[in-house]
Amino acid sequence: MTGPPFELRDAEIQPDARAKLTGEAVFTDDRFMPGVLWASVATSPVAYGRIESIDTSAAAAMPGVVMVATAAEIGRRRHGRRLADQPVLCWDRVLFIGDRTAVVVAETRAEAEAAAARIAVDITEEEPLLDLERVTAENAPILHPEAQSYRYSGGRRPEVPHPNVQGHATVGLGPDDIEAVFASAAHVFEEEYRTPATHAGYIEPRVCLAWNENGITRVATTNKGPFRLHQQLADTLDVDSDRLEVVSGHIGGDFGGKGQTIDEYLCVLLARSIGRPVKMAMTWAAELAQGPVRHSSLVRLRTGVTEDGRFIAHSATVLYGGGAYASAKPVPDLTLPGATSAMIAYHIPAVRIDARTLYTNSVPGGHVRAPGQSQVQFAGESHVDSIARRLGIDPYEIRTRNALGPGMRSASGLHIREPRAVEVLNAVRTVDRHPPADDGLVRGHGVALAARHVGGGEFPLRAVLSPDATFELVTGLPDQGAGAWMVMQRVFAAELSVDPERVSVRYVPTGETRPDRGIGSSRSTHLGSRAAQLLAGEVKSWLDARLAEGLELRADVFVRRDGTDSIPFAALVTADLVPDPVEFEVLYREEESEDEDHDFVALAVDVAVDERTGVVTVEQATLAVDVGAVINPTAHRGQLEGGFMFGLGEALMTQLRVRDGAVVEADRQLFRIPALADVVRLTIIELPTEVGPGAYGAKSVGELANPVVAPAIANALADATGVRVPRLPLDPESVFEALTARDGEVGARGQSGG
Amino acid sequence: MFGEHGIMSEVAPRGTSHSIELVLNGAQIRADVPADLLLIQLLRDHVGLTGTKNGCGVGVCGSCSVLVDGRLVSACLVPAVQLNGRNVMTIEGAIRVHPAAETVVAAFAASGGVQCGFCSPGQVMAALDFLDRYSTPDRATVLGEFDANLCRCTGYYSIIESVLEAAGRLADAP
Numbered sequence: 001m002t003g004p005p006f007e008l009r010d011a012e013i014q015p016d017a018r019a020k021l022t023g024e025a026v027f028t029d030d031r032f033m034p035g036v037l038w039a040s041v042a043t044s045p046v047a048y049g050r051i052e053s054i055d056t057s058a059a060a061a062m063p064g065v066v067m068v069a070t071a072a073e074i075g076r077r078r079h080g081r082r083l084a085d086q087p088v089l090c091w092d093r094v095l096f097i098g099d100r101t102a103v104v105v106a107e108t109r110a111e112a113e114a115a116a117a118r119i120a121v122d123i124t125e126e127e128p129l130l131d132l133e134r135v136t137a138e139n140a141p142i143l144h145p146e147a148q149s150y151r152y153s154g155g156r157r158p159e160v161p162h163p164n165v166q167g168h169a170t171v172g173l174g175p176d177d178i179e180a181v182f183a184s185a186a187h188v189f190e191e192e193y194r195t196p197a198t199h200a201g202y203i204e205p206r207v208c209l210a211w212n213e214n215g216i217t218r219v220a221t222t223n224k225g226p227f228r229l230h231q232q233l234a235d236t237l238d239v240d241s242d243r244l245e246v247v248s249g250h251i252g253g254d255f256g257g258k259g260q261t262i263d264e265y266l267c268v269l270l271a272r273s274i275g276r277p278v279k280m281a282m283t284w285a286a287e288l289a290q291g292p293v294r295h296s297s298l299v300r301l302r303t304g305v306t307e308d309g310r311f312i313a314h315s316a317t318v319l320y321g322g323g324a325y326a327s328a329k330p331v332p333d334l335t336l337p338g339a340t341s342a343m344i345a346y347h348i349p350a351v352r353i354d355a356r357t358l359y360t361n362s363v364p365g366g367h368v369r370a371p372g373q374s375q376v377q378f379a380g381e382s383h384v385d386s387i388a389r390r391l392g393i394d395p396y397e398i399r400t401r402n403a404l405g406p407g408m409r410s411a412s413g414l415h416i417r418e419p420r421a422v423e424v425l426n427a428v429r430t431v432d433r434h435p436p437a438d439d440g441l442v443r444g445h446g447v448a449l450a451a452r453h454v455g456g457g458e459f460p461l462r463a464v465l466s467p468d469a470t471f472e473l474v475t476g477l478p479d480q481g482a483g484a485w486m487v488m489q490r491v492f493a494a495e496l497s498v499d500p501e502r503v504s505v506r507y508v509p510t511g512e513t514r515p516d517r518g519i520g521s522s523r524s525t526h527l528g529s530r531a532a533q534l535l536a537g538e539v540k541s542w543l544d545a546r547l548a549e550g551l552e553l554r555a556d557v558f559v560r561r562d563g564t565d566s567i568p569f570a571a572l573v574t575a576d577l578v579p580d581p582v583e584f585e586v587l588y589r590e591e592e593s594e595d596e597d598h599d600f601v602a603l604a605v606d607v608a609v610d611e612r613t614g615v616v617t618v619e620q621a622t623l624a625v626d627v628g629a630v631i632n633p634t635a636h637r638g639q640l641e642g643g644f645m646f647g648l649g650e651a652l653m654t655q656l657r658v659r660d661g662a663v664v665e666a667d668r669q670l671f672r673i674p675a676l677a678d679v680v681r682l683t684i685i686e687l688p689t690e691v692g693p694g695a696y697g698a699k700s701v702g703e704l705a706n707p708v709v710a711p712a713i714a715n716a717l718a719d720a721t722g723v724r725v726p727r728l729p730l731d732p733e734s735v736f737e738a739l740t741a742r743d744g745e746v747g748a749r750g751q752s753g754g
Numbered sequence: 755m756f757g758e759h760g761i762m763s764e765v766a767p768r769g770t771s772h773s774i775e776l777v778l779n780g781a782q783i784r785a786d787v788p789a790d791l792l793l794i795q796l797l798r799d800h801v802g803l804t805g806t807k808n809g810c811g812v813g814v815c816g817s818c819s820v821l822v823d824g825r826l827v828s829a830c831l832v833p834a835v836q837l838n839g840r841n842v843m844t845i846e847g848a849i850r851v852h853p854a855a856e857t858v859v860a861a862f863a864a865s866g867g868v869q870c871g872f873c874s875p876g877q878v879m880a881a882l883d884f885l886d887r888y889s890t891p892d893r894a895t896v897l898g899e900f901d902a903n904l905c906r907c908t909g910y911y912s913i914i915e916s917v918l919e920a921a922g923r924l925a926d927a928p
Contacts, residue, residue: 011866013863013864014863014866014868014869016871017862017863017868017871018859018863019871020868020870020871020872020874020875021859021862021863021868021871021874021875021877021878022805022845022846022849022859022875022878023803023804023805023806023807023844023845023846023849023874023875024805025871026804027804027807027871027872029804029807029808030798030804032799032802110790200906201906202870202872202906203807203809203810203815203817203870203872203873203904203905203906204807204809204817204870204872205808205809205810205811250870250871250872251870252807252809252870252871252872252873253870253872253906253907254870255906281808283811284809284810284811284812284814479870480870481868481869481870481871481907482869482907483869634866634912635866635869637866637911637912638866638869638907638908638909638911638912641908641909641910641911641912642869642906642907642908642909643909644909645909645910645911646906646909669812669814673904673906674909674910675901675904675910676896676897676900676901676903676905676910676913676914677897677898677901679897679909679910679911679914682909682911
């Protein structure tokens, strides 16, 4: 064993921090090119309708316009991460407000946008399908009658129960006759919860720039999965994969949303056809109206409980509003990764879950931080709390009684390695409550419990050792700020026992390295750290074979085992040993395992509610997390804090209301995400383990904190007021309305009683 | 660097353009700008100062924060023509000439006040403006008054720490 030159628990400074802070770091929108043209799209103002004709003549006559194109010119093409169902430009029908009908290329962005506004599309409107409960009704229009012909990557598309169902996931545990189990329960509780569409709210809008170079079309993009985009571009545009290259790099926020980008198809096509660079950028309004957005949800839960509060039977029907296209969903079954996780932290012997993503005439749904899970976690953890209150059992106690323990199977259907539900619960349970005040507000305490998977798969990584004793790690994985590059850098340095400053990370486009799946699904820390470990092992073997026997690396110094000699790393690794740069490459593959790796998390909040206004204020929050080994302490804390505030936004303010198919917030710039003034006092309790699948037992962290925030606050609101608000956000309007309804009921009862 | 970009006539091909003179990052420049050209477009598209980031485009996010005559301004809201006779400082200029800029940058880096980095130059500009007004701020002042810039990554905790850390370092500086 060689000793590390630094401790992983020492706070790190992001190597790119200065470049980012001083504006030197180049983001996609910062790329300019001589002769660049701008493209802008015309979009449907109608939620559902048949295209009768598209008149581009007025647009073509506008100043600066170089080209106007419709599907008649670019071809009938569809794109999608798994199922290619979204037209690059629509030809026969439009399926949501924001669907693209034509594109204009002009000398400037303003000219392109002005001309795009002059595209005239004659659409015969039809009654849109917007109600999740009507999607599979007998008279519902079939939004994708030709779905059988859509390209599906990676095998055969799983069967769906109805053509308006995008994807379908089920879980079945326990006896065939679950109704018999429900019948044996002392109580059966049935509830319904709803969550709205939201947007990831990254600060950098999606941008792309395509240009031709040596027979290759390169596209710089804000997409976080460049290799996947590369393949989708080749498939959608019928371009030889060797003729394309995708360039990502620094991405200005992601939170799941930047796995799907939609301008690149047009941008590449237009750059190839015109022979000049073409740039496209989405406005914030376009981001919100065209998505992808977090799926709205309607969740029905039914739980059979014994007299002492044990869950014996549970069924869940989960409907997600998938919008007009399933194109943003990468998961093979076209549902969402968290779809069956409403009661993931519990053991229930009999379970039936039916989760569906549904086609509607609304903005397409995609991945946003803990996709699918944050919706059902709000429902599940509200439900558990509601059961506890109705049975008069302490909310912590009911969770502890039903918590997933070792050897048990989760109600989500999974076997989870070393579940730590009780540990995280106990950690927040013992924290002092916020003191009351005599200020006219009512106060309450709420808790929520969850588990979040650690992603896996395979991951390539390359290192180059230079004669000046420095290493460069070469990766095609973009940087969206969560710290994946630092994970690789620090683990590689720690494993080799060299100074991390010796190790830099270089991002390369898709043409220059082996494919990876990009950032996402809470897998980067796991995969990046293990690949770095493996790679460091290769380098160690190489050095061992070339250095005098008995030398070992310790803290950037080669030391003789008998302690008699020490030589700085840079003094031995010189041009004599390394005359030319040496390359090392590994492909890390996750080991197959019966058990799934998850992090457990509990959040306790104290809220104050102003019953006159419906304003809910979180006075303090305590987050306990089962973290595994921490590799980047600063970034790790940042993910938890950022995740908490992300969840706070979705709990209290963030929403996209869709009215008649139109996103209200897109028109009015009303979309709200938390500002600094919304920050609340947060204490984080870390419960480390060494059982994670990453290096040293590292786990994931990025999607851990946000799903528990809304249910914890809803539960505290119920504790404070007796009112359960079964929908998000818990904004003053909703809370006030619920309080008014409560007071109305009390008043009515009072009257009839008197 | 402004010598090569300083003449703006070629970027005002249509409509009425106005001749303006301003001090940009310490250098006197003259530009012919159309009436609808925004400061952010002048800076990014024509002068090549891309540290001023194009975020929401509607004055909400603060990613395009610059100092105009020492006051914090969203460059996406200001027509360039209004800058005649003004002094504009962007992140690129601040890092060269503002006495507090390097300290603020170092404090943000050390406190983890930067993740994806897209809002970061705007946060630095906002911090320079804030620390100019409050040289020894406490946490409550930061929470109450440092509220012009959105960040989606950090949840703001490390940004609050960064601003306080910067204030401390500036106070300790000789």
